[in-house]
Amino acid sequence: MNKTIGLLAHVDAGKTTFAEALLYRTRAIRSRGRVDHRNAFLDGHEIEKARGITVFADQAEMTYGNSVYFLLDTPGHVDFSAEMERALQVLDYAVIIVSAVEGVEGHTETVWELLRAYGIPTFFFINKIDRTGADPERVLADIRRQLTGDALDVAVFTPDHWEDSLKAWLAERDDALLEPYFEGTLNDKEWTGHLISLIRGRKVFPCLKGSALLDLGIDVFLERLDQLTVAAYDDGAPFAGRVYKIRHDGQGARITFIKALQGVLAVRGEVEYGTGEARKAEKITAIQKVNGQRYAQADSISAGELFAVTGLTSAFPGQGVGAIHDAAPFELVPTLQSKVLFAPPLHIKEVLRAFQMLDAEDPALGTGWDEHLQELHIHVMGKVQLEILQQVVRERFGFEVSFGQPEILYKETIAKPVYGCGHFEPLGHYAEVHLRLEPTGLNSGVAFVNACHPDELAAGYQNLIGQHVLEQEHHGLLTGSPLTDVRITLITGRSHNKHTSGGDFREASFRAIRQALEKAENVLLEPVYHVKIKVDTEHLGKVLTDIQQAHGRFDPPELTGSSATITGVVPVASFMDYSTVLASMTHGKGVISLKFGGYEACHNPGDVIRLKNYDKNADPAYTSSSIFCAKGQSYSVPWGEAERHMHVQVQSEQAWNSWMNA
Numbered sequence: 001m002n003k004t005i006g007l008l009a010h011v012d013a014g015k016t017t018f019a020e021a022l023l024y025r026t027r028a029i030r031s032r033g034r035v036d037h038r039n040a041f042l043d044g045h046e047i048e049k050a051r052g053i054t055v056f057a058d059q060a061e062m063t064y065g066n067s068v069y070f071l072l073d074t075p076g077h078v079d080f081s082a083e084m085e086r087a088l089q090v091l092d093y094a095v096i097i098v099s100a101v102e103g104v105e106g107h108t109e110t111v112w113e114l115l116r117a118y119g120i121p122t123f124f125f126i127n128k129i130d131r132t133g134a135d136p137e138r139v140l141a142d143i144r145r146q147l148t149g150d151a152l153d154v155a156v157f158t159p160d161h162w163e164d165s166l167k168a169w170l171a172e173r174d175d176a177l178l179e180p181y182f183e184g185t186l187n188d189k190e191w192t193g194h195l196i197s198l199i200r201g202r203k204v205f206p207c208l209k210g211s212a213l214l215d216l217g218i219d220v221f222l223e224r225l226d227q228l229t230v231a232a233y234d235d236g237a238p239f240a241g242r243v244y245k246i247r248h249d250g251q252g253a254r255i256t257f258i259k260a261l262q263g264v265l266a267v268r269g270e271v272e273y274g275t276g277e278a279r280k281a282e283k284i285t286a287i288q289k290v291n292g293q294r295y296a297q298a299d300s301i302s303a304g305e306l307f308a309v310t311g312l313t314s315a316f317p318g319q320g321v322g323a324i325h326d327a328a329p330f331e332l333v334p335t336l337q338s339k340v341l342f343a344p345p346l347h348i349k350e351v352l353r354a355f356q357m358l359d360a361e362d363p364a365l366g367t368g369w370d371e372h373l374q375e376l377h378i379h380v381m382g383k384v385q386l387e388i389l390q391q392v393v394r395e396r397f398g399f400e401v402s403f404g405q406p407e408i409l410y411k412e413t414i415a416k417p418v419y420g421c422g423h424f425e426p427l428g429h430y431a432e433v434h435l436r437l438e439p440t441g442l443n444s445g446v447a448f449v450n451a452c453h454p455d456e457l458a459a460g461y462q463n464l465i466g467q468h469v470l471e472q473e474h475h476g477l478l479t480g481s482p483l484t485d486v487r488i489t490l491i492t493g494r495s496h497n498k499h500t501s502g503g504d505f506r507e508a509s510f511r512a513i514r515q516a517l518e519k520a521e522n523v524l525l526e527p528v529y530h531v532k533i534k535v536d537t538e539h540l541g542k543v544l545t546d547i548q549q550a551h552g553r554f555d556p557p558e559l560t561g562s563s564a565t566i567t568g569v570v571p572v573a574s575f576m577d578y579s580t581v582l583a584s585m586t587h588g589k590g591v592i593s594l595k596f597g598g599y600e601a602c603h604n605p606g607d608v609i610r611l612k613n614y615d616k617n618a619d620p621a622y623t624s625s626s627i628f629c630a631k632g633q634s635y636s637v638p639w640g641e642a643e644r645h646m647h648v649q650v651q652s653e654q655a656w657n658s659w660m661n662a
Contacts, residue, residue, distance in 0.1 A: 420516025
C-alpha cells in the first residue's frame with residue numbers, strides 16, 4: 001500500500017529532526033542527521049544547511065509494515081508557505097509537529113486552516129517533551145481548545161482491546177455508532193475500522209507525543225500511523241496524476257514531480273496535460289524515483305507513488321496530468337513585490353532567463369518584465385525569501401543580484417458598470433470591439449462573458465477576443481496595478497473580410513478596456529490579513545488600540561481565564577511587521593496568526609497614489625486611443641472622442657442598456 005505523508009509545523013518545532021527519526025527507525029537511512037550538525041537527510045541543500053531551516057519541500061521513501069511511505073518534509077518558515085502549500089495537494093495524511101514547550105504557534109494555525117481547506121486527515125505529534133519547560137498535557141489541551149476538540153490521544157490505544165470510555169468518545173462523534181455502542185454489537189476490529197474511517201473523514205485527529213531528538217515515542221507513532229491509515233489506489237484505471245513540484249537539473253533540463261493518483265505510467269509513455277486548445281501530449285523520456293538528494297531510474301511507476309519525469313516542457317505545480325484536466329488553485333499568495341537589481345555588464349536577458357526558471361519552480365514569484373520602466377519585478381512572501389533567492393541565484397546561475405525594498409502589491413477595480421469601445425484600423429488592418437465592464441464581488445478576479453450575436457461577428461473572432469481579454473493582466477489607471485474583480489462582456493464587434501487578422505482584435509480589445517477605465521470610477525484595493533492574536537488580558541487593550549490605529553477591524557474578543565483571543569481583518573501595509581511589536585510587548589508570550597484574506601478597498605488610496613506617481617499616459621503599449629483610417633491614411637482618436645467615430649454605433653449608455661435588457 002502506497003501512502004503519502006506530509007510533515008508540517010511552525011519553524012523550529014523539530015519537524016526535520018522528526019523526519020530523520022522516522023527514516024532511521026524504518027532503516028531508510030543508516031545514521032541520523034541533525035539540523036544543527038548540517039547533515040539532515042532531507043535538508044540536503046547548502047542553503048538549508050547554512051540557515052538551519054527547511055526551504056524546499058523534499059521527499060524520502062520508507063517502508064513500515066506492509067506499506068511504502070512517501071514522506072514530504074515541508075518548509076516551516078512563513079516566507080516559504082507557498083512551497084509548503086504546493087505539497088499539500090498530493091498528501092494522503094498530514095502530521096503537524098507541535099513543540100511541547102512553545103505549543104500552538106501562529107504558523108501552526110495557518111497550517112491547520114490550510115489542511116482543513118484541502119480536507120487532509122491529520123495527526124499531531126507533540127515534540128520536544130525532553131526540554132525544560134515542556135508540558136505535553138498543556139499543549140494537548142491547547143490543541144483541543146485552539147484547533148480541534150476532536151484530538152484523540154492514541155498513545156495507549158491498542159486495536160485488540162477497546163476500553164468502554166474510548167468507544168463512548170467515538171460514538172459521540174458519529175451518530176451511527178450510538179446504537180451499536182449501547183447494544184454492544186461491534187467487536188474490537190469493527191471499532192478500529194470505524195476509527196480509521198473517522199480519521200480519514202477528518203472527524204478524529206490522533207495525537208501522540210515524544211522527542212524526535214532522543215528517539216522517544218517514534219516507534220509508537222509509526223505503529224499508530226500504520227494501524228490507523230489507509231490509502232486505496234487503482235492501478236487499472238487510465239493514468240492520472242498531479243504535478244506538485246518543478247525543478248531544473250544542472251544543465252537546465254526541466255524535471256516535473258508528479259503523484260500518480262491512478263493507473264500506471266511507463267518510460268516513453270505519452271501524457272496529456274493542459275486545458276482546451278492549449279492541451280498538449282508529450283512523451284516521458286525518463287522516470288526517476290527520488291529519495292532525498294538521490295535519483296534512481298525506473299521503467300515505470302504505479303498509482304500512489306511520487307516520482308519525477310523529464311519530457312514535459314510546460315506543466316506547472318497544481319496541474320493535473322493524464323485523465324485529470326483541472327489545475328488546483330492555491331490559498332496562499334504573496335502580498336509583496338520587489339524589484340530585481342543588477343549591475344552591468346550583466347545583461348537583462350541572462351537575469352530574466354534565470355528568474356523564468358525560478359518562476360517555473362515557484363509560480364508564486366510572478367516574475368514580470370516591465371518594458372516601459374525596463375524593470376524586472378517578482379512577488380514574495382517576505383524579506384527572508386529575498387535573502388534566500390539572492391543565494392539561490394548566486395549558487396545556481398553564478399551571478400549577483402539584489403532586491404529593492406519590498407512594496408505592497410495593490411490591485412484596482414471599478415465602482416460601477418461602464419461601457420468601452422476600441423477600434424484598430426491602421427492601413428491593411430481592421431477590428432472593432434465593444435465591451436461592458438462591471439464590478440463583481442471582492443476577490444473574484446477577471447471573468448469574460450460573450451453576449452455578441454454570431455450575425456454581428458464571426459464566432460471565431462468572438463472566441464479570440466475572449467482569449468485576448470484573459471491572456472494577461474490589465475493595468476488600472478490609478479497606480480498601474482492589476483485590474484481585478486470585474487466582469488468583461490463582449491457586446492458586439494466588427495471585422496473586415498479582407499483586412500482583419502487575429503492580432504487586430506487584441507489591439508481593439510485592449511483599447512476598449514482602457515477606454516472603459518478612462519470613463520470609470522476606479523477603486524484602489526489593498527491586500528488584507530485575517531488576524532488572530534492570543535495574549536494575556538493585561539495586553540488586550542493595547543492590541544485592540546493597535547488594530548484600530550492600523551485601520552483594521554476586530555470581532556468581540558473571546559476571554560478564557562487570564563487570556564484573550566482577538567480575531568479581525570487588518571491591512572497588510574500597516575500590520576505586516578506587527579509580530580515583532582507583539583513579541584516585544586508580551587515578552588514572546590503573545591501568539592499571532594496572519595493569513596492572507598484577499599483584497600479590500602484601500603484605507604489610504606490618496607497616499608498610495610501619490611507615492612506610486614503612476615503616469616497612465618506614459619505607456620505607449622497600453623493606449624486608450626483608437627486608430628482609424630480615411631483616404632489611405634491612419635489617424636489616432638483620443639478615448640474621449642472615440643465613441644462617435646466607431647463604425648458600430650451605440651448612441652448612449654441608456655440606449656445600450658435598453659438593447660442589453662431586450
